[in-house]
Amino acid sequence: MRVAFTATILAAALTSQARAEPVAVTFDDVPYLSLTTALDYQQTTTRELLSGLRRRHIPAIGFVNEIKLEGPDKPQRVALLSAWLAAGMDLGNHSYSHISLTGTPVAAYIADVAKGERVTRALMAARGEAPRWFRHPYLETGTTAEARAAFEGWLADHGYRVAPVSMENSDWVFALPYDDAVLHGDRAEAERIRQSYLDFTARVVPWYQEAAQEVLGRRPAFVLLLHASRLNADSIGELAKILKADGLKPVTLHQAMKDPAYAIPDPYVGPDGDEWVARWSLALHKPVPWKALPEPAPEIVAEDARLDEALTKTVAGQ
Numbered sequence: 001m002r003v004a005f006t007a008t009i010l011a012a013a014l015t016s017q018a019r020a021e022p023v024a025v026t027f028d029d030v031p032y033l034s035l036t037t038a039l040d041y042q043q044t045t046t047r048e049l050l051s052g053l054r055r056r057h058i059p060a061i062g063f064v065n066e067i068k069l070e071g072p073d074k075p076q077r078v079a080l081l082s083a084w085l086a087a088g089m090d091l092g093n094h095s096y097s098h099i100s101l102t103g104t105p106v107a108a109y110i111a112d113v114a115k116g117e118r119v120t121r122a123l124m125a126a127r128g129e130a131p132r133w134f135r136h137p138y139l140e141t142g143t144t145a146e147a148r149a150a151f152e153g154w155l156a157d158h159g160y161r162v163a164p165v166s167m168e169n170s171d172w173v174f175a176l177p178y179d180d181a182v183l184h185g186d187r188a189e190a191e192r193i194r195q196s197y198l199d200f201t202a203r204v205v206p207w208y209q210e211a212a213q214e215v216l217g218r219r220p221a222f223v224l225l226l227h228a229s230r231l232n233a234d235s236i237g238e239l240a241k242i243l244k245a246d247g248l249k250p251v252t253l254h255q256a257m258k259d260p261a262y263a264i265p266d267p268y269v270g271p272d273g274d275e276w277v278a279r280w281s282l283a284l285h286k287p288v289p290w291k292a293l294p295e296p297a298p299e300i301v302a303e304d305a306r307l308d309e310a311l312t313k314t315v316a317g318q
């Protein structure tokens with residue numbers, strides 16, 4: 001009996017291992033997406049996020065907006081980036097000012113992206129490394145074929161590859177309401193938001209797996225988009241469990257990008273910021289099951305919009 005039982009466990013373990021699909025965990029808006037610029041808040045977020053990633057052996061990459069380093073305490077903010085590298089994580093370029101390619105002439109866009117790597121490149125050079133990945137803000141890749149070719153030519157000339165997104169959980173919708181609750185000391189509300197975020201993630205991750213299956217006929221290595229938020233810093237353990245339960249195994253972005261799905265020519269040219277399942281759908285003429293895509297609750301979407309508007313007004317007034 002005991003032998004049979006052990007054999008069953010072993011077989012189950014082997015099956016789940018064989019089923020594990022790679023997922024690259026990526027964070028945008030590094031050093032932080034937050035309702036506050038307060039340095040101590042961001043130091044805590046960074047420390048907790050990185051220690052959580054290390055504890056779970058998740059090799060993440062952070063995409064930097066260097067505009068967030070500016071100000072009188074720039075050295076301390078640069079130290080947030082150094083912490084990513086010291087923790088063994090990779091860093092990439094997300095433009096200087098989180099600029100929209102759809103709304104910007106390509107020459108101005110390139111200037112912003114070039115400005116966006118100064119600190120990161122120097123920090124990485126000190127370690128014998130260089131930034132190799134660029135993530136488009138809003139996933140906007142160019143409204144004309146010419147703009148797209150001009151920008152992607154610049155990227156290639158500067159040693160960059162485009163970092164796609166093939167899985168996301170709308171984490172940014174929950175991030176500001178969570179900060180608001182944390183900053184007001186409302187622990188019950190923060191926990192309520194965090195739980196609804198985790199519930200939503202558990203529903204939306206399998207949707208991406210099924211959507212990719214329908215479009216590609218198989219499940220590829222995924223690239224998961226998250227943001228450098230306190231919400232994720234406080235949830236990384238549960239997020240890792242959700243990925244594991246769905247048969248996903250964290251790998252580096254470099255490893256995930258070896259999947260041939262990312263070599264499929266991306267035919268999209270236009271104003272939208274499409275995820276890669278939509279781009280694969282366009283290339284392969286296979287529909288995406290959008291109707292089954294779970295949506296975050298309207299209340300959290302409204303709360304995020306309210307806080308985002310207030311934040312924009314504050315920044316504009318400075």
Ligand SMILES: [Zn+2]
Nearest residue numbers: 028029137138
């Ligand atoms: Zn972003």
